[in-house]
Amino acid sequence: xxxxxxxxxxxxxxxxxxxxxxxxxxxxxxxxxxxxxxxxxxxxxxxxxxxxxxxxxxxxxxxxxxxxxxxxxxxxxxxxxxxxxxxxxxxxxxxxxxxxxxxxxxxxxxxxxxxxxxxxxxxxxxxxxxxxxxxxxxxxxxxxxxxxxxxxxxxxxxxxxxxxxxxxxxxxxxxxxxxxxxxxxxxxxxxxxxxxxxxxxxxxxxxxxxxxxxxxxxxxxxxxxxxxxxxxxxxxxxxxxxxxxxxxxxxxxxxxxxxxxxxxxxxxxxxxxxxxxxxxxxxxxxxxxxxxxxxxxxxxxxxxxxxxxxxxxxxxxxxxxxxxxxxxxxxxxxxxxxxxxxxxxxxxxxxxxxxxxxxxxxxxxxxxxxxxxxxxxxxxxxxxxxxxxxxxxxxxxxxxxxxxxxxxxxxxxxxxxxxxxxxxxxxxxxxxxxxxxxxxxxxxxxxxxxxxxxxxxxxxxxxxx
Ligand code: BGP
Numbered sequence: 001x002x003x004x005x006x007x008x009x010x011x012x013x014x015x016x017x018x019x020x021x022x023x024x025x026x027x028x029x030x031x032x033x034x035x036x037x038x039x040x041x042x043x044x045x046x047x048x049x050x051x052x053x054x055x056x057x058x059x060x061x062x063x064x065x066x067x068x069x070x071x072x073x074x075x076x077x078x079x080x081x082x083x084x085x086x087x088x089x090x091x092x093x094x095x096x097x098x099x100x101x102x103x104x105x106x107x108x109x110x111x112x113x114x115x116x117x118x119x120x121x122x123x124x125x126x127x128x129x130x131x132x133x134x135x136x137x138x139x140x141x142x143x144x145x146x147x148x149x150x151x152x153x154x155x156x157x158x159x160x161x162x163x164x165x166x167x168x169x170x171x172x173x174x175x176x177x178x179x180x181x182x183x184x185x186x187x188x189x190x191x192x193x194x195x196x197x198x199x200x201x202x203x204x205x206x207x208x209x210x211x212x213x214x215x216x217x218x219x220x221x222x223x224x225x226x227x228x229x230x231x232x233x234x235x236x237x238x239x240x241x242x243x244x245x246x247x248x249x250x251x252x253x254x255x256x257x258x259x260x261x262x263x264x265x266x267x268x269x270x271x272x273x274x275x276x277x278x279x280x281x282x283x284x285x286x287x288x289x290x291x292x293x294x295x296x297x298x299x300x301x302x303x304x305x306x307x308x309x310x311x312x313x314x315x316x317x318x319x320x321x322x323x324x325x326x327x328x329x330x331x332x333x334x335x336x337x338x339x340x341x342x343x344x345x346x347x348x349x350x351x352x353x354x355x356x357x358x359x360x361x362x363x364x365x366x367x368x369x370x371x372x373x374x375x376x377x378x379x380x381x382x383x384x385x386x387x388x389x390x391x392x393x394x395x396x397x398x399x400x401x402x403x404x405x406x407x408x409x410x411x412x413x414x415x416x417x418x419x420x421x422x423x424x425x426x427x428x429x430x431x432x433x434x435x436x437x438x439x440x441x442x443x444x445x446x447x448x449x450x451x452x453x454x455x456x457x458x459x460x461x462x463x464x465x
Contacts, residue, residue: 003403003464010113010414011459012073013066013436014367016120016165019423020055020062021079025095028081030122031133031174031181032426044429047441052424054444056099063106065446066420069436070456073113074420075295075366076103077120077165078154080146087124090145097153104157116154117162117222118147118204121170121180121426128182134170134193140200147204151211161208161219162366163201166297168224168248170197179427188274195276198255198286205289221256222295222366225249225353227346228304236306243268244304257294257358259287294354295366297418298347298398300340303332337373338432344397351405351412364414365402370394371425371432386438386449395451399464417455421446 018030029037036048055062055076066074078100085093107114123133131139147163155161164170173180175190201221208219228244230237246265254262269275333342347365354363370391378387399415406412422435430441436452439445458464 003400005403005462005464006406006413007462008413009462010073010364010416011455011462012071012075012113012115012414013069013417013420014075014115015419015421015423016077016117016122017055017079017082018049018052018077018120018122019419019425020053020076020421021082022052022054022056023050024056025093025099026079026082027085027093028087028124028126030079030081031125031128032122033081034125035181035426042429044431045441047424047430049424049426053421053439053441053446058444058446059103060106062421062446063103063110063112065437065448065452066112067110068448068456069420069452070459071112071420072459073115073160073414073416074107075115075117075162075416077117077122078150079122080119080143081122081124083149084146087126087142090142090149092149092153100154104154108157113160114158115160115162116150116158117165118150119143119163119200120165121173123170125181133174133182134196134200135189137196137199140196140203143200144203144207148207148211151208151213155208155211155217156213159214159216159218161217162222162295163204163219164197165222166224167194167197167201167221167252191269191274192276194251195278198252198261199278199282201256202286202289205291206285209289218292220291220293220295221252222297223249223252223256224297224299224367225253225350226298227301227349227353229301231303231305234306237304240306241302241304244302248302253358255286256291257361259290291361293413294358294361294363295416296350296354296363297367298350298365299368299418300335301343301346303341335370335372338371342370342394344394344401346401347398348401348405351402351410352408355405355408355410360409360411362411362413364412364416365398366416367418368395368398368415369418369434371428371434373428373431373433375422375433375438383450384447386447388449388451391449391451392454395455395458396464399458403464 032049036042082096085091104114127139171190171194175184175193205219228241230241250262335342375386380387419434421437422433422439436455438447438449
């Protein structure tokens with residue numbers, strides 16, 4: 001059977017500035033530039049954020065390759081640490097203005113819709129050292145200042161904007177699980193950071209409504225909506241799953257779509273004395289400035305298990321790779337390289353949740369993908385191609401459920417793979433590869449994988465065999 005997708009469906013791929021551009025001519029370091037500088041053993045064969053995939057110098061070639069892979073839309077991000085020269089006063093770095101103008105124009109010239117995100121974990125490290133980063137509401141306002149510059153400079157040509165990518169990962173990585181700088185474990189701070197990120201998103205939306213130059217312009221947020229299924233039938237695991245859903249998903253989702261935090265979560269946090277500090281004025285801004293549309297990043301579901309959480313760490317016990325052996329015994333499908341479960345049906349559950357509980361707001365899959373290490377194992381010299389059939393299979397299975405949801409009325413308008421071209425990652429540098437296009441990292445040679453040809457057919461026909 002053939003699965004047909006709607007007209008004008010966004011077929012594309014997502015990446016971010018800090019993961020592709022390299023540090024060339026950047027006036028400031030973000031937290032990853034800083035971490036890699038401090039911990040050289042994080043580098044993969046000498047490659048880190050300073051080179052990445054050299055998009056800063058090679059963007060024309062990269063965009064041509066994206067076109068060859070059939071992408072009609074691509075998301076990347078504008079780096080705060082590149083665009084802004086003086087972080088306090090918000091003066092511009094002219095080289096960055098030129099660069100982002102050129103990139104946007106090149107996308108448009110190639111017929112690719114450029115989608116711009118403003119925060120992809122890449123807060124300037126100096127703002128962590130002087131203000132405590134997202135713990136501080138001063139940083140919220142500095143971010144709004146940066147966003148305003150972006151709208152003034154680029155919103156005549158960029159119609160699609162997002163405030164944050166995966167704000168919950170900022171909270172978890174930096175303040176609970178120690179995988180992003182500043183690597184703290186502090187439930188109280190985590191809660192404040194979550195609130196401040198939401199406040200920042202709402203204030204940026206308000207700024208967009210004021211400064212946007214394009215009547216077609218829209219703004220949203222990208223959330224990693226992760227279904228939390230209980231690891232067992234036990235009441236304790238069900239309670240853990242319920243809490244995890246409130247904290248990991250509903251906090252940002254309710255606030256972004258409905259303008260309000262879930263009352264049940266607020267009660268729990270208040271009872272435990274970790275509730276954020278807010279003012280009525282701020283809550284009114286959050287209430288007023290909800291999103292136009294939503295991006296959903298989905299890689300894997302969580303299997304939540306008791307204990308529910310503890311209020312000083314707020315850590316929910318779910319990390320799938322921790323239970324890897326047990327999962328294997330139970331026959332759960334895993335992406336072994338990444339330690340993530342593969343469960344495409346979760347995308348259908350996400351779509352249904354949006355349809356039933358969030359007014360069927362327009363949304364798209366803003367990231368989905370499969371990270372594989374040592375992908376050169378699959379290189380075929382005859383076709384000069386990495387034969388990534390597993391990725392094609394992965395995409396097909398996820399699209400099956402996207403299609404099913406659309407057929408049942410879901411307002412899903414696109415599917416973006418992570419990522420167009422193998423890119424740098426904060427957690428694994430260049431170990432895991434996700435791209436439709438491979439990078440020979442030492443020589444910076446980029447080649448379409450088998451999946452790129454598959455994707456081109458998919459995008460051109462907007463249908464799947
Ligand atoms: C998402 C991020 C991306 C990307 C991806 C893959 O959470 O939005 O920036 O890196 O995950 O994860 P990783 O690179 O850690 O394998």
